[in-house]
Amino acid sequence: MKTKIYGTIGPACCDTEMLVHLFEKGMTGIRINLSHADLEEADAWISGIHSAWSRLHDGTPEILIDLRGPELRIGTLGAERLLKEGDGLSLVADGQNNLFDPTEIPVPGTLLVALAPGQEILLDDGRIALKVEEQFRCGSSVAVECTVVRGGVLKSGKSIAAPGVEIQTPTLTERDYRNLARVKQCRITGVMLPFVRNQEDLKNLKEALINEDAGDIRIFAKIENLQGMEHLGELLPHCDEIVIARGDLGNAMPLAKLPCAQEEIAAQCRKHGRAFMVVTQMLASMEHRAVPTRAEVSDIFRAVQQGAASVMLTGETAVGEYPLEAMEVLVDTVREAEWYLEERR
Ligand SMILES: Nc1ncnc2c1ncn2[C@@H]1O[C@H](COP(=O)(O)OP(=O)(O)O)[C@@H](O)[C@H]1O
Numbered sequence: 001m002k003t004k005i006y007g008t009i010g011p012a013c014c015d016t017e018m019l020v021h022l023f024e025k026g027m028t029g030i031r032i033n034l035s036h037a038d039l040e041e042a043d044a045w046i047s048g049i050h051s052a053w054s055r056l057h058d059g060t061p062e063i064l065i066d067l068r069g070p071e072l073r074i075g076t077l078g079a080e081r082l083l084k085e086g087d088g089l090s091l092v093a094d095g096q097n098n099l100f101d102p103t104e105i106p107v108p109g110t111l112l113v114a115l116a117p118g119q120e121i122l123l124d125d126g127r128i129a130l131k132v133e134e135q136f137r138c139g140s141s142v143a144v145e146c147t148v149v150r151g152g153v154l155k156s157g158k159s160i161a162a163p164g165v166e167i168q169t170p171t172l173t174e175r176d177y178r179n180l181a182r183v184k185q186c187r188i189t190g191v192m193l194p195f196v197r198n199q200e201d202l203k204n205l206k207e208a209l210i211n212e213d214a215g216d217i218r219i220f221a222k223i224e225n226l227q228g229m230e231h232l233g234e235l236l237p238h239c240d241e242i243v244i245a246r247g248d249l250g251n252a253m254p255l256a257k258l259p260c261a262q263e264e265i266a267a268q269c270r271k272h273g274r275a276f277m278v279v280t281q282m283l284a285s286m287e288h289r290a291v292p293t294r295a296e297v298s299d300i301f302r303a304v305q306q307g308a309a310s311v312m313l314t315g316e317t318a319v320g321e322y323p324l325e326a327m328e329v330l331v332d333t334v335r336e337a338e339w340y341l342e343e344r345r
């Protein structure tokens with residue numbers, strides 16, 4: 001079976017003509033990351049995806065939505081922030097921050113109370129790292145003073161992780177339920193659930209889909225932390241596809257262990273006949289360059305060799321400077337790998 005190839009829609013590729021070109025290159029489906037937009041806001045994009053697809057193919061395109069679920073994200077910043085090593089800043093409960101104070105970062109209040117001095121904080125898939133100095137009271141809630149350990153530019157809505165800290169959050173947010181209410185009318189074909197922790201999370205999602213008369217929509221379980229990895233066996237029967245979400249999963253362990261984790265998840269999926277997707281930073285250098293690195297094309301080959309049912313681009317198509325070139329490299333490398341592995345059989 002041919003590997004499915006997804007892109008992530010974003011400002012860099014949402015134009016209908018661009019979507020036509022992406023489908024022409026061989027993209028087989030698209031993901032809408034609902035951490036950055038609601039399904040209602042993405043209405044025009046969805047029409048564009050359908051009309052681009054219908055210019056080339058019969059039937060309907062595969063459209064996946066990626067819910068918020070138990071995932072933690074920073075809130076809205078007044079402007080992007082350059083964080084420099086050694087800088088001090090405060091993490092403040094989302095909604096209680098001053099939007100224009102460059103030293104305040106809005107984060108989920110549930111996370112703040114669980115942060116002790118010395119705790120490592122990773123932002124934007126670990127590109128930026130902070131160390132917690134101390135907790136202090138801020139209005140009716142707590143805030144946390146941090147020092148920047150690894151700097152970078154921070155934008156609104158990026159991921160935030162506190163390795164080793166577990167936070168009890170429900171499977172689905174109110175916003176997720178609002179988005180799920182629209183999946184049928186938007187002709188969504190798959191739903192991704194981030195940070196799946198146990199089979200209950202997947203059962204809750206299934207129930208919510210059934211309540212929307214959408215029980216046939218495929219469920220993608222994103223493995224993004226150690227809890228998800230530990231419970232992989234119980235997740236397999238309750239989803240249609242496992243997603244090896246290397247961005248966040250890479251925050252949960254030393255990066256040197258990430259390829260081992262990928263192989264371990266892939267092996268379990270192969271053993272139990274469950275489809276899996278490999279995603280994140282497959283062609284990260286192509287966000288800003290028209291050619292990939294040798295290491296990136298080898299990574300794509302490896303995913304196909306491991307038996308991935310799907311692969312997906314994220315920032316490369318959502319915000320990259322070369323979405324079409326990146327899609328072409330992904331499609332060509334996947335198809336070449338498939339051909340080579342088939343020939344050698
Ligand atoms: N629907 C969207 N609207 C605006 N920007 C988006 C959207 N989806 C993605 N992006 C941008 O593209 C980046 C990479 O996409 P993705 O990997 O899906 O997000 P993230 O890494 O934040 O989970 C995001 O961080 C965000 O800046």
Ligand SMILES: C=C(OP(=O)(O)O)C(=O)O
Pocket residue numbers: 033035066159194224244245246247248249279280314
């Ligand atoms: C695909 C991933 O999820 P997101 O883009 O939501 O961070 C990931 O973490 O690898």
